[in-house]
Amino acid sequence: MLSDFDQNTQYRRKVLQVLLLITFFGGFVFGLSNIYRELYTLAFLELGYGLFSFLVWRQIGNTTNFQFWVISYLFPFFSIMMYALSVPGSSQSIFVWILTIPVISYLLLGKKIGFYFSIVFMTLGISIFHLKFMTDDIPLSITVSLNVILSGVLMIALAHVYERNREKNEERLMQLAGTDKLTGLANRMKLIDVYASASEYAKRHNVPLTIVLFDLDYFKKINDLYGHHVGDAALCFVADFLKKHTRKSDLLARFGGEEFALIMLASKPKDSFQQVDSLRKKLMNKPFIYNKKEINITLSAGISYLGVDGTDLDDLLVKADERLYFAKENGRNRVVADVLADNIEPSNSAK
Structure with missing residues (x-):
């Protein structure tokens, strides 16, 4: 029977494999699009990261140092999001990607580390958004600000509750699988x-x-x-x-x-x-x-x-x-x- 750690690693490995493929294709699509828009630095970052994602995808199925590769993937991924949001000429729609940070962090890093990643990068993303897109129209700015902040807090809260319940349910299932029904002892x-x-x-x-x-x-x-x-x-x-x-x-x-x-x-x-x-x-x-x-x-x-x-x-x-x-x-x-x-x-x- 697999241990809790092995179960979690297998689950997260599959999630990461899917994300790596999406990042690989997305990196090239957005990279080529930004070359057309003459945002060359962002374009080459996205193209390079797309290639990096493909190389990690080929490794991740067998590597034993899974946590290292997760962090190596997420840190530049979220950093490129922050840069894309701050680049002159980028649109507010990029903030949609910022809202995926809590979901991805909790899925790949678990409740504790995922929480810290979510707080740090969501705070950065919301701060950049405010600095770049807030207008002199105070009522409109307050409305937009509240929507951005509340949506970010909501995504972190939902991801946290989901991951906490998932871990508890998985622990319960593992316990039931390893328990003798008659005596309640281990089986x-x-x-x-x-x-x-x-x-x-x-x-x-x-x-x-x-x-x-x-x-x-x-x-x-x-x-x-x-x-x-x-x-x-x-x-x-x-x-x-x-x-x-x-x-x-x-x-x-x-x-x-x-x-x-x-x-x-x-x-x-x-x-x-x-x-x-x-x-x-x-x-x-x-x-x-x-x-x-x-x-x-x-x-x-x-x-x-x-x-x-x-x-x-x-x-x-x-x-x-x-x-x-x-x-x-x-x-x-x-x-x-x-x-x-x-x-x-x-x-x-x-x-």
């Missing part, structure tokens, strides 16, 4: 996404990363004896229990069925084992109560470690699953971190 897709960033952090800062797989013991009996609706309630009970007893900095996910997974960052192997085994003991002593019936639930767990048992998530999950299977085959209700190391493997506390 497997979210686990994969978080592991990618967590493992990079662990490697860069040389801190340990632990993967844990939990499986509820004899869960099928709960479904068979009490029904699947009670089984679902039991899964929610365990999910809530695990969430309350794990660190907020760790990621707890429902891996599938009655299996859960945990990513633990910056916790030494011995400490992570003790934390997981403590979870096991606490759950063993906290029965699930449904319709005044006490249902004892225990779990087994397998642990793997980044760098020791593998470097990618699949390898770590396979190793953790092997140790989980070993725990199941050797009495259940236990945590296994290394099937060959007696000093790490816990004693069997199954009832």
